[in-house]
């Protein structure tokens with residue numbers, strides 16, 4: 001089992017992108033990958049995920065921790081704890097910070113971690129951060145496209161703070177594709193924002209953040225995540241919230 005110190009050192013080690021790192025220099029200009037990038041991502045999140053200049057500032061522990069109001073470590077550890085060593089797990093989209101390294105470490109040398117992201121820059125950055133983990137593979141694909149990942153192929157699927165960043169139509173397709181990837185008896189874990197309770201002191205601040213920077217986030221709260229796919233009927237669901245309801249963890253276990 002990893003110790004807390006080992007986790008902390010891995011998080012620090014993987015978090016500082018070096019602009020001179022060849023892995024961050026894509027073969028050809030970023031625009032040549034533009035066709036693969038969904039329109040919503042280009043319009044709303046170019047600054048966050050498609051620009052190497054901001055990546056090197058955003059992909060830092062202090063920034064990730066600040067964005068999640070000091071809850072990043074707890075949310076990452078709670079998600080990772082849902083999986084066990086030796087499993088084959090799909091991580092839906094890259095995440096800034098040490099999340100993928102923690103997950104790879106949790107699965108261990110006998111496990112397998114597949115990370116899929118639609119942005120070439122993020123794929124290159126994740127490859128750099130996971131270079132020391134032979135159990136990890138990262139590739140580029142759009143998770144909202146049917147057949148993007150193999151069906152019934154994974155013991156576990158982890159979707160960490162992706163759904164609030166995609167429009168409803170793509171969100172439904174992503175949830176459906178991810179549920180399809182879970183083998184019978186396997187588990188899917190969604191960690192994301194949740195509508196905070198009425199008394200939450202950060203509610204007005206978060207409303208402003210969502211309005212200004214996260215144009216699709218509020219639509220996530222309109223319905224339960226699992227209601228986005230008819231496949232959810234084949235799963236047992238458990239939802240927990242924390243930090244005054246601002247964050248949710250939804251765990252589905254596939255029957256059979």
Ligand SMILES: C[S@@+](CC[C@H](N)C(=O)[O-])C[C@H]1O[C@@H](n2cnc3c(N)ncnc32)[C@H](O)[C@@H]1O
Nearest residue numbers: 093094095096117118119122142143144161162
């Ligand atoms: C996981 S989400 C947000 C995570 C969180 N804000 C963070 O980075 O700490 C960000 C990633 O989702 C990816 N992404 C968005 N739409 C996607 C899609 N349809 N398929 C695959 N990856 C997608 C983006 O390229 C980006 O790397």
